[in-house]
Amino acid sequence: MTADYGSLAIDTDRLLRHLAELGDIGAIPGTTGCARLALTDEDKAGRDLVLTWMRDLGLDIRIDGIGNVVATMPGEGDLAPVMTGSHIDTVATGGKYDGNLGVLAGLEVIETVIRAGVELPRPLAVAFFTDEEGARFAPDMLGSLVYAGGMALEGALGIEDSDGAVVGDELERIGYRGTAPTPGPTPHAYVELHIEQGPVLEDAGIGIGAVEGVQGISWTELTLRGQSCHAGTTPMRMRRDPGLVAARICAFVNDLALEFGGAQVGTVGAMTFRPNLVNVVPSEVTMTVDLRNTDEVTLRAVEARFAAYVSDVAEREGVDVERRILARFEPVDFDDRVIESVERNARDLGYSTRRMPSGAGHDAQMLSRICPTGMVFVPSVNGISHNVTEYTEPSDIEAGANVLLRTMLELATTEF
Ligand code: HGY
Ligand code: MN
Ligand code: MN
Secondary structure: OOOOOOOOOOOHHHHHHHHHHHHOOOEOOOOOOEOOOOOOHHHHHHHHHHHHHHHHOOOEEEEEOOOOEEEEOOOOOOOOOEEEEEOOOOOOOEOOOOOHHHHHHHHHHHHHHHHHOOOOOOOEEEEEOOOOOOOOOOOOOHHHHHHOOOOOHHHHHOOEOOOOOEHHHHHHHHOOOOOEOOOOOOOOEEEEEEEOOOOHHHHHOOOEEEEEEEOEEEEEEEEEEOOOEEOOOOOHHHOOOHHHHHHHHHHHHHHHHHHHOOOOEEEOOOEEEEOOOOOEEOOEEEEEEEEEEOOHHHHHHHHHHHHHHHHHHHHHOOOEEEEEEEEEEOOEEOOHHHHHHHHHHHHHOOOOEEEEEEOOOOHHHHHOOOOOEEEEEEOOHHHOOOOOOOOOOHHHHHHHHHHHHHHHHHHHOOOO
């Protein structure tokens, strides 16, 4: 039987104010979106603001070598905290909720507990992890991967973006290359609130997702090299056109996902032609391919089909291929005890709930390597995310944050 916290609830207006204030940093003019790519000046400004709120609560702050920030309720004893958190970096066309909601709702939970004077056997902590999006520095979930011991700090610090900027230098530049060691301390448990970013909860009219796990992710960068030549004088039979190969690959990725069906998705999100001129057959094309599936065996079969097709179509067109793996994470299953806690607390609070996998990657998938982990989802309006129109209703935000509060309190009094 879980302790009775009566009517303890978060302060919804305070949380909405924090979301709006953070969303104003990197705001994209004329839209409701924001752009705070990892380790940019905008990311720094967002970090500084959230750190101010953490310090205002008197939390113990820990910044590690990859720039992860963990804020823990002060107190005696050295029991591992129940941790929550997410990320505050965004994609270039981001919304105000992806990642931000998990960090600010975590902060709100801690402020609610402190103000209510709730005594707990172990502290609560809230974190924001560096470069969750992977949109500037791949792989995604970089900070939480290092925190969980999945990547050595030295390797992470050397990662470059497409302009040659280096993670370690950018962390120095924005003042977030911390001294706390990595991997980070193992939490007692980790639970993350996040917008669903897809249509499932909204379509089902359900308010709370008890997330079972995260699907596998496979990111590949292809560099296709042919021969630039005159668009007017060069007969088609003479061409070695990487643009044609890229276009065929783009169509194939879509057809492959439809052929496998089920959870399979495939995306070509970035493509750069060089020299990118109207009257020049391109010499080189760089493109990215994102493949995901909830099942590892199926994902590997899809990757094999994709790799074989790329080799075949490039050879037919006399184009050379260079491949670079940007990210590869197997599907993860969350801890049943945490999933059940999310479900129980959602029901106790009167919310509808269902179990579901996550289509998006999350820091929770890295924390699940080191401690009992789960997630709480709330609906995305029109199932849209990674888009400036991303939106979640205040009532759903309130519901998600209160389920997070109750789940964290329960985990704090649960021995695993
Ligand atoms: O790519 C993802 O799923 C996450 O948004 N980083
Ligand atoms: Mn996210
Ligand atoms: Mn995202």
